[in-house]
Amino acid sequence: TQLLEQSPQFLSIQEGENLTVYCNSSSVFSSLQWYRQEPGEGPVLLVTVVTGGEVKKLKRLTFQFGDARKDSSLHITAAQPGDTGLYLCAGAPGGSYIPTFGRGTSLIVHP
Amino acid sequence: DTAVSQTPKYLVTQMGNDKSIKCEQNLGHDTMYWYKQDSKKFLKIMFSYNNKELIINETVPNRFSPKSPDKAHLNLHINSLELGDSAVYFCASSHARDWRYGYTFGSGTRLTVV
Numbered sequence: 001t002q003l004l005e006q007s008p009q010f011l012s013i014q015e016g017e018n019l020t021v022y023c024n025s026s027s028v029f030s031s032l033q034w035y036r037q038e039p040g041e042g043p044v045l046l047v048t049v050v051t052g053g054e055v056k057k058l059k060r061l062t063f064q065f066g067d068a069r070k071d072s073s074l075h076i077t078a079a080q081p082g083d084t085g086l087y088l089c090a091g092a093p094g095g096s097y098i099p100t101f102g103r104g105t106s107l108i109v110h111p
Numbered sequence: 112d113t114a115v116s117q118t119p120k121y122l123v124t125q126m127g128n129d130k131s132i133k134c135e136q137n138l139g140h141d142t143m144y145w146y147k148q149d150s151k152k153f154l155k156i157m158f159s160y161n162n163k164e165l166i167i168n169e170t171v172p173n174r175f176s177p178k179s180p181d182k183a184h185l186n187l188h189i190n191s192l193e194l195g196d197s198a199v200y201f202c203a204s205s206h207a208r209d210w211r212y213g214y215t216f217g218s219g220t221r222l223t224v225v
Contacts, residue, residue, distance in 0.1 A: 031211045042115075042201050042216030043154070050211070086152055092210070098167055099210055101154040 003027060004089055004102035012108045016078050021105040023089035024071045032072045032091040034063055037104070043088055079109045114138050117202050117217035124192055125225055132187045132220045134202030142166075143185040144214070145177060146201040154201070160185055161207075192224045 005024045013019055023032065031050045035043035047056050049065035049072060056063045060083075062075040076083055090101045115136045124130050136143065144167070145157040159167035160179040174190045185202060199221050203214040 033211070033213060035214075037152075040218070042203070042218050043214070044216070045213040048211055048213055088154065090154075097210070098169070099156060103151065103153050106152070 002103060003093060003100045004091065006087075006089060006102035006105050008105060009103070010106050010108075012110070013079055014110050015080055017109075018075070018077050019079055019107070020073055020075045021087055021107070022071065022073050023102055025091075025093070026070065027093035028069050029091035029093055030069070032065060032069075032089055034072070034074055035088040035090065037086040037088060038084075043086075076107075079107075081109045081111050083107060084109050113217075115202055115204055115215050115217040117200075117220050119220060120218065121221050121223075123223045123225065126192055126194060128192050129188070129190045130192060130222070131189070132200055132202075132222075134185045134187075134217060136183055136202075136204040136215070138204055138215060140204035140206055140215070141182050142205045142207060142210070143179065143182070144203040144205070145185065145187050146203060146216075148199040148201060148219070150198070158185075158187075189222075192222075194224050197222055197224045 007022050033048045034046045037043040047063045052069045053067045054065045060077045064073050086104045088104045092099045117134050142161045144159045146154050148154045157171045158177040163179045176188045179185045199219045201219050202217040206212040
């Protein structure tokens with residue numbers, strides 16, 4: 001059983017479309033992080049959300065942490081081909097300091 | 112200057128061989144990690160060192176042995192390589208044990224065992 005479930009697993013859209021990807025768990029997390037990984041590279045940290053209900057914006061990307069701190073979402077407005085990549089969420093549940101990653105959402109944005 | 116650098120980028124070797132992967136970070140971080148990413152892109156932590164002290168040692172075969180000569184370096188030695196060891200290995204670093212500050216990852220070492 002995966003501690004962090006990400007959905008959808010794959011997403012293929014046209015440039016200009018909006019999309020939302022999800023990261024869900026039955027555990028409470030003190031924080032969740034989102035990363036983007038491009039082919040042949042390591043994951044790059046996009047944002048960390050810490051407070052339940054928190055919303056953070058990074059240009060066209062909007063991140064939200066659930067009120068109960070068990071889930072998070074990433075919304076991309078007007079997707080561009082440069083947004084193509086694997087989006088990973090990560091967190092350490094409860095009092096653990098051992099982080100775990102979700103399996104990721106693979107996004108392809110076609111020109 | 113690359114913040115977290117790993118060498119080599121690619122490694123192709125035969126079963127039974129012993130190989131090492133090296134990692135260096137110039138960010139001044141005090142915690143370093145090794146992650147394994149399988150063919151389905153799942154990232155799983157293997158080891159973590161804080162100031163040269165091993166603090167995380169997940170269920171990893173003892174053929175894998177990390178070594179941290181100083182807080183800027185973390186190497187991974189693998190003995191008696193097996194086909195199932197083929198994966199991408201990522202080194203990462205963070206400010207402290209509280210990794211919520213965020214990881215910085217290297218660009219990975221793609222290991223192929225034939």
